[in-house]
Amino acid sequence: MEKREQAAASSACYCPALFLAAPASGQGKTTITASLARLLHRNGKTVRIFKFGPDYLDPQILEKGSKTPVVQLDLWMAGEEWCRQQLYRAVAEYEADIILVEGAMGLFDGTPSSADLAAKFGIPVALIMDVRAMAQTAAAIAVGLRNYRDDFDMIGVIANKCGSNYHAKLVGDALPDDLPLLAALKRTDAIQLPERHLGLVQPSEQGEDFIEKCLEAGADLLEEAGIMTHIDNLKDICFQSQLIDTPRCDALAGVTIAIAHDEAFSFTYTANITLLKDMGASVCFFSPIKDDSIPLQANALWLPGGYPELHAKELSENTNMLTSIRSFHKEGNHPILAECGGFLYCMDTLIDLDDNSWPMAALMPGMGSMKNKAG
Numbered sequence: 001m002e003k004r005e006q007a008a009a010s011s012a013c014y015c016p017a018l019f020l021a022a023p024a025s026g027q028g029k030t031t032i033t034a035s036l037a038r039l040l041h042r043n044g045k046t047v048r049i050f051k052f053g054p055d056y057l058d059p060q061i062l063e064k065g066s067k068t069p070v071v072q073l074d075l076w077m078a079g080e081e082w083c084r085q086q087l088y089r090a091v092a093e094y095e096a097d098i099i100l101v102e103g104a105m106g107l108f109d110g111t112p113s114s115a116d117l118a119a120k121f122g123i124p125v126a127l128i129m130d131v132r133a134m135a136q137t138a139a140a141i142a143v144g145l146r147n148y149r150d151d152f153d154m155i156g157v158i159a160n161k162c163g164s165n166y167h168a169k170l171v172g173d174a175l176p177d178d179l180p181l182l183a184a185l186k187r188t189d190a191i192q193l194p195e196r197h198l199g200l201v202q203p204s205e206q207g208e209d210f211i212e213k214c215l216e217a218g219a220d221l222l223e224e225a226g227i228m229t230h231i232d233n234l235k236d237i238c239f240q241s242q243l244i245d246t247p248r249c250d251a252l253a254g255v256t257i258a259i260a261h262d263e264a265f266s267f268t269y270t271a272n273i274t275l276l277k278d279m280g281a282s283v284c285f286f287s288p289i290k291d292d293s294i295p296l297q298a299n300a301l302w303l304p305g306g307y308p309e310l311h312a313k314e315l316s317e318n319t320n321m322l323t324s325i326r327s328f329h330k331e332g333n334h335p336i337l338a339e340c341g342g343f344l345y346c347m348d349t350l351i352d353l354d355d356n357s358w359p360m361a362a363l364m365p366g367m368g369s370m371k372n373k374a375g
Contacts, residue, residue: 011240011241012088012238012239012240012241013088013091013092013238013239013241014091014236014237014238014239015090015091015096015097015098015099015236015237015239016097016098016099016231016234016235016236016237017087017098017099017100017101017121017123017124017234017237018098018099018100018101018123018124018125018126018231018234019100019101019103019114019117019118019123019124019125019126020032020033020036020100020101020102020103020125020126020128020158021103021106021107021114021115021118021125021126021127021128022103022106022107022127022128022129023106023107023127023129023141023145024105024106024109025104025105025106026130027128027129027130027160028128028130028160028161028185029102029103029128030058030061030062030102030193030200031061031191031192031193031214031218032128032158032160032185032218032222033049033062033065033100033102034049034061034062034064034065034066034215034218035065035191035214035215035217035218035219035221035222036065036100036218036219036222036227036231037049037062037065037066037100038065038066038215038216038218038219039218039219039222039223039227039228040066040097040098040231041065041066041067042219043228045097045098046068046094046095046096046097046098047065047066047068047096047097047098047099047100048066048068048090048091048094048096048098048099048100049062049063049065049066049068049070049099049100049101049102050070050071050072050073050086050087050090050099050100050101050102051070051071051072051073051101051102051104052072052073052074052101052102052103052104052114052117053072053073053074053104053110054072054074054077054269055072055104055199056266056267056268056269056305057199057200057202058102058199058200059071059072059270060200060202060203060204060266061193061200061203061211062102064203064211064212064215065215066100068094069270070270071086071090071269071270071271072269072270072271073086073087073101073117074112075112075116075117075120076111076112078271080120081242081244082242082244083117083120083121084121084239084240084242085241085242085244086271087099087121087239088239088240088241088242090239091239092239092241098231098234099123099237101117101118101123103117103118107125107127107145108145108148108149115149115152118152119149119151119152121237121239122153122237122238123237124153124154124155124234124235125152125153125154125155126154126155126156126157126158126182127142127145127146127154127156127157127158128157128158128160129141129142129157129158129159129160130160130161131159131160131161131162131167131171132161132163132187135167135170135171135174136170136171136174138157138159138171138174139157139171139174139175139176139179140174142154142157142175142179143175143176143179146179154179155179155182155230156179156180156181156182156230157171157175157179157180157181157182158181158182158183158184158185158227159171159172159181159183159184159185160185161185161186161187162184162185162186162187163186163187164186165184168181168184168186171184172184180230182227182230183222183225183226183227183230184225185221185222185225186221188217188221190213190214190217191214191217191218191221192214193206193214194206202263202266202307204262204263204266205263246278247275247278247279248279248280249278249279249280250279250280251279251280252276252279252280252281253280253281254280255280255281255282255299255300256281256282256283256284256295256297256298256299256300257276257281257282257283257284257298257300257301257302258284258285258286258294258295258298258300258301258302259273259283259284259285259286259302259304260285260286260287260288260301260302260303260304260342261285261286261287261304262287262288262289262290263289263306263307263310263311264288264289264306264307264308264310264311264314264315264341264345265288265303265304265305265306265308265341265342265345266304266306267304267305267306267339267340267341268302268304281300282297284297284298288303288315288318288321288325288345289311289314289315289318290318291318291321292318292320292321292324293320293321293324294321294324294325294328298328298334299334300334300335300336300337301325301328301334301335301336301337302336302337302342303336303337303338303339303341303342303343303345303346304339304340304341304342305339305340305341305342306340306341306342307341308341308342308344308345308350308360309341309344309350309352309353309368309370310352312350312352312356312358312360313352313356313358315345315350315358315360316350316358316359316360322359322360322361325361325363326361326362326363329361329363336363338363344360344368345360345361346360346361346362346363346364347360347361347362347363347364347365347366347367347368348360348362348364348365348366348367349367349368350367350368350369350370351367351368351369351370352370353370
């Protein structure tokens with residue numbers, strides 16, 4: 001029975017799923033999750049990825065791996081019911097063959113934590129560990145995390161950045177039989193994604209060829225490590241449908257929302273854009289860096305967060321776009337939503353890390369200044 005027919009016949013869908021978590025940040029979760037998605041995609045699977053927590057950057061990498069939109073799941077921000085609906089829709093509407101969920105920080109960090117989400121929906125956990133500075137101790141840590149709580153299922157370990165086959169063997173031999181080594185990945189720069197403040201560098205700033213090479217290399221490593229044997233043995237998870245209140249489908253009929261989207265502005269949630277469309281709005285995208293004006297058909301403007309401080313010169317020198325935004329604002333009857341970096345763009349000036357001052361849109365008085373971590 002096809003997944004859509006299955007959904008129509010009952011209030012539940014079944015699909016294998018895997019939650020990729022770690023003891024801490026910086027273990028390689030995003031790279032490995034995106035690489036696994038690419039491997040599955042290469043094998044003809046439809047993959048839907050979810051990212052735990054309100055992350056803007058990791059989903060951009062994950063989407064490159066899966067070639068499907070990535071939705072954030074957060075039990076505090078969105079609620080259990082909404083999260084349940086998204087998992088169900090991934091199978092019932094988008095016909096996922098497998099669901100991957102990438103955790104945030106360490107497995108038990110935060111309230112709610114990655115472990116809370118995995119436990120809530122019965123998704124088995126694979127623990128990703130950077131084992132560069134350890135061997136058998138990796139097994140002790142993994143067992144300790146597995147046994148810390150009894151309300152979730154940890155099915156194995158992915159050892160990242162192994163120095164040699166013998167190093168991988170030491171880790172694998174130290175693990176108990178019921179917590180096997182799912183894959184051991186050798187240490188290589190071929191899959192290293194660059195980072196900066198706030199997280200990974202956006203794919204749009206790295207170049208398509210670079211990202212593709214990283215993901216293909218990561219997929220090759222996982223395939224060589226034999227991870228597909230374990231993926232093929234994943235059991236189906238039951239994802240229940242969830243009825244939640246929905247807004248009227250014509251609530252935003254006749255509204256065309258122009259959304260800034262380029263290297264400077266990219267911090268949006270796929271779910272928010274989907275909701276706007278479900279409410280009847282039309283959505284179009286434009287680049288404050290490269291385009292000359294806001295799309296002419298727009299009667300609402302969304303300036304999301306991002307990295308305007310890294311592109312202040314280009315933004316400031318695109319005077320045609322600044323004039324277009326000021327004119328849009330002066331008309332007085334168009335809503336403008338500016339968030340974080342978009343809010344900085346609306347001020348008089350923006351000072352970058354080199355202490356250069358750049359004129360911005362000047363929709364409101366004020367100056368934004370980028371500081372280092374010391375503030």
